Amino acid sequence: xxxxxxxxxxxxxxxxxxxxxxxxxxxxxxxxxxxxxxxxxxxxxxxxxxxxxxxxxxxxxxxxxxxxxxxxxxxxxxxxxxxxxxxxxxxxxxxxxxxxxxxxxxxxxxxxxxxxxxxxxxxxxxxxxxxxxxxxxxxxxxxxxxxxxxxxxxxxxxxxxxxxxxxxxxxxxxxxxxxxxxxxxxxxxxxxxxxxxxxxxxxxxxxxxxxxxxxxxxxxxxxxxxxxxxxxxxxxxxxxxxxxxxxxxxxxxxxxxxxxxxxxxxxxxxxxxxxxxxxxxxxxxxxxxxxxxxxxxxxxxxxxxxxxxxxxxxxxxxxxxxxxxxxxxxxxxxxxxxxxxxx
Amino acid sequence: xxxxxxxxxxxxxxxxxxxxxxxxxxxxxxxxxxxxxxxxxxxxxxxxxxxxxxxxxxxxxxxxxxxxxxxxxxxxxxxxxxxxxxxxxxxxxxxxxxxxxxxxxxxxxxxxxxxxxxxxxxxxxxxxxxxxxxxxxxxxxxxxxxxxxxxxxxxxxxxxxxxxxxxxxxxxxxxxxxxxxxxxxxxxxxxxxxxxxxxxxxxxxxxxxxxxxxxxxxxxxxxxxxxxxxxxxxxxxxxxxxxxxxxxxxxxxxxxxxxxxxxxxxxxxxxxxxxxxxxxxxxxxxxxxxxxxxxxxxxxxxxxxxxxxxxxxxxxxxxxxxxxxxxxxxxxxxxxxxxxxxxxxxxxxxxxxxxxxxxxxxxxxxxxxxxxxxxxxxxxxxxxxxxxxxxxxxxxxxxxxxxxxxxxxxxxxxxxxxxxxxxxxxxxx
Numbered sequence: 080x081x082x083x084x085x086x087x088x089x090x091x092x093x094x095x096x097x098x099x100x101x102x103x104x105x106x107x108x109x110x111x112x113x114x115x116x117x118x119x120x121x122x123x124x125x126x127x128x129x130x131x132x133x134x135x136x137x138x139x140x141x142x143x144x145x146x147x148x149x150x151x152x153x154x155x156x157x158x159x160x161x162x163x164x165x166x167x168x169x170x171x172x173x174x175x176x177x178x179x180x181x182x183x184x185x186x187x188x189x190x191x192x193x194x195x196x197x198x199x200x201x202x203x204x205x206x207x208x209x210x211x212x213x214x215x216x217x218x219x220x221x222x223x224x225x226x227x228x229x230x231x232x233x234x235x236x237x238x239x240x241x242x243x244x245x246x247x248x249x250x251x252x253x254x255x256x257x258x259x260x261x262x263x264x265x266x267x268x269x270x271x272x273x274x275x276x277x278x279x280x281x282x283x284x285x286x287x288x289x290x291x292x293x294x295x296x297x298x299x300x301x302x303x304x305x306x307x308x309x310x311x312x313x314x315x316x317x318x319x320x321x322x323x324x325x326x327x328x329x330x331x332x333x334x335x336x337x338x339x340x341x342x343x344x345x346x347x348x349x350x351x352x353x354x355x356x357x358x359x360x361x362x363x364x365x366x367x368x369x370x371x372x373x374x375x376x377x378x379x380x381x382x383x384x385x386x387x388x389x390x391x392x393x394x395x396x397x398x399x400x401x402x403x404x405x406x407x408x409x410x411x412x413x414x415x416x417x418x419x420x421x422x
Numbered sequence: 423x424x425x426x427x428x429x430x431x432x433x434x435x436x437x438x439x440x441x442x443x444x445x446x447x448x449x450x451x452x453x454x455x456x457x458x459x460x461x462x463x464x465x466x467x468x469x470x471x472x473x474x475x476x477x478x479x480x481x482x483x484x485x486x487x488x489x490x491x492x493x494x495x496x497x498x499x500x501x502x503x504x505x506x507x508x509x510x511x512x513x514x515x516x517x518x519x520x521x522x523x524x525x526x527x528x529x530x531x532x533x534x535x536x537x538x539x540x541x542x543x544x545x546x547x548x549x550x551x552x553x554x555x556x557x558x559x560x561x562x563x564x565x566x567x568x569x570x571x572x573x574x575x576x577x578x579x580x581x582x583x584x585x586x587x588x589x590x591x592x593x594x595x596x597x598x599x600x601x602x603x604x605x606x607x608x609x610x611x612x613x614x615x616x617x618x619x620x621x622x623x624x625x626x627x628x629x630x631x632x633x634x635x636x637x638x639x640x641x642x643x644x645x646x647x648x649x650x651x652x653x654x655x656x657x658x659x660x661x662x663x664x665x666x667x668x669x670x671x672x673x674x675x676x677x678x679x680x681x682x683x684x685x686x687x688x689x690x691x692x693x694x695x696x697x698x699x700x701x702x703x704x705x706x707x708x709x710x711x712x713x714x715x716x717x718x719x720x721x722x723x724x725x726x727x728x729x730x731x732x733x734x735x736x737x738x739x740x741x742x743x744x745x746x747x748x749x750x751x752x753x754x755x756x757x758x759x760x761x762x763x764x765x766x767x768x769x770x771x772x773x774x775x776x777x778x779x780x781x782x783x784x785x786x787x788x789x790x791x792x793x794x795x796x797x798x799x800x801x802x803x804x805x806x807x808x809x810x811x812x813x814x815x816x817x818x819x820x821x822x823x824x825x826x827x828x829x830x831x832x833x834x835x836x837x838x839x840x841x842x843x844x845x846x847x848x849x850x851x
Contacts, residue, residue, distance in 0.1 A: 094629075171745035193747030194631040195701025219749065221631025266631060295629025 085414035089201045089213040093270035107405035125154035131184040132158045136192040148403035176200045194219030212410035227267030229402040249276035254319040257329035259288045264370045269296040273308040282319035286340040323361045327368040354380040425449025431472025435799045436782035451847035479797035480512025480806040482788040486736035492521025497738035505824035506546040509759040510808035510841040517583035518553035525553035544846040549578035558582040570602040579605025600656040607659040610644035626695040657681035664709040666719030685731040688761040703751035731788040738827030763839035814840035
């Protein structure tokens with residue numbers, strides 16, 4: 080594996096990721112995927128390093144995935160869960176982070192129900208010159224970078240299992256449908272998929288996909304002048320699905336019904352729910368993604384979700400561990416000693 | 423002869439539109455002589471070299487929040503007043519949301535007494551706003567006629583500092599207060615439409631994952647007030663104007679002859695949603711920061727005078743209250759010590775506004791809105807002024823801030839422009 084260039088101390092958002100950054104993540108994740116297929120799945124890469132899971136918002140899947148990734152890299156893992164915390168006793172978010180800093184944390188993986196918390200903690204850690212890297216594992220309805228990157232690995236792997244590459248996404252049509260406005264997964268995916276050259280089409284009811292939603296994602300400050308980002312917004316599902324190579328649907332929280340956002344689950348399913356019948360207008364070999372957990376029968380039918388010919392949901396989970404190993408490795412080592420790790 | 427002579431200082435007085443270099447002599451708390459050059463024996467007076475410095479009338483803040491009484495850990499009255507003087511403010515309106523609230527004459531007098539008991543000098547004049555409704559809760563009127571009897575240098579006027587959601591009550595308040603002839607300030611904000619929003623709606627807030635507040639949350643309430651004023655003819659000051667659409671509506675209302683004045687806050691002039699995407703809780707405001715087009719309209723509105731005044735809306739919070747997620751943070755930032763320097767650097771130094779335009783919005787017009795004679799730099803007038811060095815740079819930190827509150831995006835940042843001295847002799851007739 081070639082020496083990689085990596086200049087992100089933190090991974091807070093994908094808004095400033097370059098195609099080179101994505102390629103680095105994918106290549107690194109593919110290497111770790113090979114490690115995970117061996118009998119001995121553990122490498123000494125982060126031996127002696129302390130990885131902290133600061134999950135202010137409850138999570139099982141993402142936290143487990145990060146925990147396993149860190150353990151496969153031989154890191155020591157600390158878990159912080161809100162139920163047993165003192166956040167209700169007047170401790171600030173920075174106090175919590177500083178407690179783990181004092182225990183010697185090298186990497187902090189942070190999830191919070193409110194937007195911007197990983198950014199605030201990262202800014203404070205930088206101000207203190209700690210050198211600690213922060214990985215955003217989901218902040219409010221803002222971003223969830225590791226989910227989008229594992230989605231990217233899943234897509235690249237499906238397109239060419241032998242040699243996954245972001246170049247394979249050029250010209251592919253990817254639909255993201257459902258509750259976009261509340262989705263941090265959708266926001267991170269809008270940045271990554273468009274940057275890799277895919278045509279991204281979003282669709283959802285107007286209350287969950289406001290007009291001009293994609294406008295803010297059309298350009299990143301780091302884009303070279305010539306890089307066109309293809310983002311299209313639709314109010315009907317069929318326009319987004321038409322000829323799509325991949326469809327990503329999102330979890331619909333049931334409380335949206337009581338917030339005057341939707342009339343009923345039935346109408347939502349009729350308008351935006353995915354089924355074998357609805358996806359017929361997609362490309363013949365269309366694949367379906369979902370960040371899980373799934374509301375069966377709401378955003379997707381059980382038949383479609385469980386169809387091994389169509390659904391990539393299981394592969395997304397598998398990609399998650401390799402991708403998160405790659406991210407922890409890149410933050411933990413700056414991508415310096417790649418050659419040693421996978422041997 | 424005695425007193426202080428300021429040699430060759432740039433005198434800016436918005437009441438006369440003056441902006442010229444003068445020699446200024448003050449003695450006995452009054453301006454004794456102002457002329458291009460004064461022939462005074464320097465051995466008889468204290469001489470300050472005013473070269474490159476600005477002398478301006480004391481700043482008048484329409485509305486700010488005091489931690490005392492009730493939340494002294496955020497900031498005491500003494501600290502607020504010290505910060506105001508350090509920032510060039512000689513009069514500060516205090517909103518009634520203290521604990522207990524300023525909703526009866528005794529509470530207002532107690533606040534003014536608290537200030538008078540402090541021995542620090544000089545002091546800014548504290549002008550408490552009397553609540554329109556009991557506890558500023560927006561439900562039951564306070565005893566407004568009795569409150570309006572308080573003499574004019576001990577009360578700013580009538581305001582809750584909170585949105586009034588009950589439109590019938592709003593109508594009755596406009597009717598009841600009309601004959602009281604006291605400044606009446608209302609904040610146009612529809613809390614129902616604002617919902618759980620924490621940033622101005624638009625593509626930036628959507629991209630940044632911050633729940634949005636529609637412009638209509640401000641303009642729907644604003645048009646309600648304007649239409650009521652059109653029928654009932656009660657003069658109203660409109661607080662915390664934050665959107666381009668509101669500026670247009672106020673321009674139209676003024677053109678139609680409605681008796682309204684308007685203010686925005688210094689933070690809304692300096693920052694926008696783009697800045698809020700840093701998720702600094704000190705940029706969490708209510709109303710939220712505008713989008714760049716809103717910010718531009720507010721800046722232009724100050725220049726044209728559609729926006730009459732810039733308020734500071736100084737809101738101190740303790741460290742632990744603000745060190746939370748952006749959306750969980752209580753809205754507001756401190757500003758009395760910082761606003762003038764920051765506004766000068768951003769808008770006067772590059773020529774967006776003239777110095778007279780800035781001071782009109784921070785001294786002359788707010789005094790008029792409060793129905794008070796504006797401070798003036800004129801012979802025989804009482805001295806109420808400050809000396810400002812536009813070139814001095816300083817760092818905003820614990821050693822320079824007079825407030826224990828740190829909730830400002832300028833904290834630990836360098837600021838260009840510094841108030842060197844403030845004079846205020848409020849006892850003189």
